[in-house]
Every structure is written in structure tokens, then in C-alpha cells.
Amino acid sequence: MSRKKKDWKTEKDRVLNMSLEERRKEYRRSEYVPLDQINTWKQSQSTEVTEEEEGKDLLRDKVSLYKGDITILEVDAIVNAANSSLLGGGGVDGCIHKAAGSCLYEECITLNGCETGNAKITCGYDLPAKYVIHTVGPVARGHVGETETKDLTACYQNSLELVKGFGLRSVAFPCISTGIYGFPNEPAANIALETVKSWVKENHDKIERVIFCVFLEADYRIYKEKILQVFQDNDVTTEEDTEDGQKAGAGTSPSKESRSKNQSEDRHDDDELDPPKEDADNHTAMEQETLDSQTGEPEEKKADEKSENKEMEKDATGEPEEKKADEKSENTEMEKDATEKDTEIEKDTEKEKEKEKEKEMETDTSASEQINAKVESLEGSDPTETDSSPSKDPVDKKE
Numbered sequence: 001m002s003r004k005k006k007d008w009k010t011e012k013d014r015v016l017n018m019s020l021e022e023r024r025k026e027y028r029r030s031e032y033v034p035l036d037q038i039n040t041w042k043q044s045q046s047t048e049v050t051e052e053e054e055g056k057d058l059l060r061d062k063v064s065l066y067k068g069d070i071t072i073l074e075v076d077a078i079v080n081a082a083n084s085s086l087l088g089g090g091g092v093d094g095c096i097h098k099a100a101g102s103c104l105y106e107e108c109i110t111l112n113g114c115e116t117g118n119a120k121i122t123c124g125y126d127l128p129a130k131y132v133i134h135t136v137g138p139v140a141r142g143h144v145g146e147t148e149t150k151d152l153t154a155c156y157q158n159s160l161e162l163v164k165g166f167g168l169r170s171v172a173f174p175c176i177s178t179g180i181y182g183f184p185n186e187p188a189a190n191i192a193l194e195t196v197k198s199w200v201k202e203n204h205d206k207i208e209r210v211i212f213c214v215f216l217e218a219d220y221r222i223y224k225e226k227i228l229q230v231f232q233d234n235d236v237t238t239e240e241d242t243e244d245g246q247k248a249g250a251g252t253s254p255s256k257e258s259r260s261k262n263q264s265e266d267r268h269d270d271d272e273l274d275p276p277k278e279d280a281d282n283h284t285a286m287e288q289e290t291l292d293s294q295t296g297e298p299e300e301k302k303a304d305e306k307s308e309n310k311e312m313e314k315d316a317t318g319e320p321e322e323k324k325a326d327e328k329s330e331n332t333e334m335e336k337d338a339t340e341k342d343t344e345i346e347k348d349t350e351k352e353k354e355k356e357k358e359k360e361m362e363t364d365t366s367a368s369e370q371i372n373a374k375v376e377s378l379e380g381s382d383p384t385e386t387d388s389s390p391s392k393d394p395v396d397k398k399e
């Protein structure tokens, strides 16, 4: 017998007040990667700490490059590349909703969508991540202009401001807008790295880790090369103001006013989303997914992603049977509504087709009546003219 449908508010309150051990028993997928098993950029480069770096809060220690599925990262928040409805879809959005369970969808309904460049936060529910920050990237379709750049920058900025506002210490970003929204991978990586760098410089005491979670080999290669250039300098203390009052190294981020406006608009005013009391807990060991070199070339990336997504979506279950059945019945309800709508649409199209057929029949009959009348009138006159009766196809005509 399927259990009573879970109320997302009660579930959120329950999940956010659980200990880590208790939460781990409820992850939808048995596989997860704790934060301390995700190398910082410095660890993965295993570069020595120089004398002047000694004891400093280094940029290289604040960021990670991770290749794999964002839904298994056990961090305070993962960022979802959503669409403006916030009601799920495909790609990373589909994977996150599938792995979080139906309460995520229920809570998203209450958010009333999200504008491009803004960000909204929900609980992570059955995910290893405590929260999901939903942001809507620009639909670039291969074109990168001022608007697309500003909007994508705002996605990273507003997501990070929510991290700070909720006292979270670790966050993972997918490559926002570079999938179906068609933002070219390299310019998107530049925006992501520069925006995160300038934000971490200004807020280095507010954040422990920002993880760039890439999924495709093409993105891994781009980020690996660029992160080396962008995160070279190690000092994280905010640089002195330059002559024109700009903070040195500040990315192309929107002004502080517009950021705080976005945040006040988008800050989730649900008091149940109080910032967590403790920092990211210590996690027990799990092997970090090795950054192995898969072959997926950019031109195959869609196929790659589809197959990789299929794998992910397939095993985004692994939960106790009764919970799966519960989910199943809830999902079937939603799917049932969707199919009912689909069948209605199909019936309408069928009716349209029948009407068109009737119309065609009518026009055919009237056309042939006219031709017959014409033939009859001709048959009464000179027989040498060609026979144009509709029944004889000129091709079949015998010589």
C-alpha cells in the first residue's frame, strides 16, 4: 500500500534538521561523494606552498574542478541549470529533480518561476546536497552578446549570494546554459571562473569551496586549462581599490544594488530555510570520481550527454522499495495528467485531420463535376481535339 503523499514543508523541516548520518540513510542513490573527497585545485595540482603563501587563505584552496554527476556531490548546495518555470525538464535539471524526489517539484511550484539571471533556493530532499539553488541561464543559441554575458554572470553571482545569505559553505555549479541553451562552452567557462574568482576574493571568509562540476570531456579540458590561468595568484585578501575605485580582479558582475535587489526578490522568505547551524560536517571516505580521460568530442557531446544522462537517470533510484513505489504512484499521477493532456491534443488533431479530409473530398467532387460538365460539352463538338477526360492518365494513354 503506498504511503501517504509527503508534504514538502514537513519533509523539508525534517530533512534540514537531520544529522549527516541520518541523512545518509535516506539518499535516493546509495552513491555519494563527500566534500573532503573532492580535491581542491591546489591538491589536484599538488603544488608546493611557497614561503609567502604560508598560512594564507589561498584561492587555489577554495575551488575544485570535478568531472561527473552533480547529483551525487555531498555539499551544502548544488546549482540547477533550470528553466524559467522551475518545474523541471531535461539535462541536469531532469537529473536533479529525479534524484531529489517529488517534494522538490512540489516546493518549486510555490516559487512561481524565476527570471533569467536570478536564482532561488529550495531544500535538496533525497539528494546528498542539503539545498538546490535553481538559476535560469540565458538562451544563447551560439550567440554571446552583452545581455547573454550579463545574465550568465548574474546566475553565478546570485547563486553565490544565496550561498552567503543562507550561511552555506560549499556549492557546486554545472556548466550553466552550455547544454540545450546553447551558450558556447569557452566563453561560459571564462564567465564562470572570473565571476567565482572575484566573488571568492571579496567573500573568502564566507566560503569553503566552490566546485566547478563539469560533465562532458570537452568542458573538462576547457576548465582544466583555464582554471590554471585564472586561479594562479594565491592571495585571497581583497586587493586594494584601483585609482578608479574598482576592486582589482572584480569580474564583470552586475552592480551591488542590482545584486541585492535580485536577492531580496529571490531570497526564499520561508523561515523553514534557516541557514544551517553547523558548517559542512566532516565526511567519511569515498573515492573521488577519477578525472579519467573519456573521448567525448564536442561534436559528439550531445550523444555523450544523452547516453550519460540515460545512465544517470536510470540509476537515480536505489532507494527502499516502498519509497520507490510511493514515488512511482506520485509520479504516475503527474504522468497521468500529462498523458491525459497529450491524448486530448491527439484527439483534437485527429478531428482536424478528418475535417481537412472532408474538405478535400468536397473540393475533389466539385472539381470533377466541373471537368465532367466540360467534357460533355466538348463531346458534342470536333472529335480531333485531345481527350482530357480525368479518368485517363496522360501517362497511360495508348498511342
Ligand SMILES: NC(=O)c1ccc[n+]([C@H]2O[C@H](COP(=O)([O-])OP(=O)(O)OC[C@H]3O[C@@H](n4cnc5c(N)ncnc54)[C@H](O)[C@@H]3O)[C@@H](O)[C@H]2O)c1
Pocket (backbone or CB within 6 Å): 068, 069, 070, 071, 081, 082, 083, 088, 089, 090, 091, 092, 093, 094, 095, 137, 174, 175, 176, 177, 178, 179, 180, 181, 182, 183, 213, 214, 215, 216, 219, 305, 309, 312
Ligand atoms: N539537455 C536536454 O536534453 C534538456 C532538455 C530539456 C530541458 N533541459 C534543461 O535545459 C534547460 C537549461 O539549459 P542548459 O543548457 O542551462 O542546461 P542543460 O541542457 O542541462 O546543460 C547544462 C550542462 O549540464 C551538463 N549536465 C547534464 N547532466 C548533468 C549532471 N547529471 N551533472 C552535471 N552536469 C550535467 C550538460 O552536459 C551541460 O554541460 C532547461 O529547460 C532544463 O530543463 C535540458
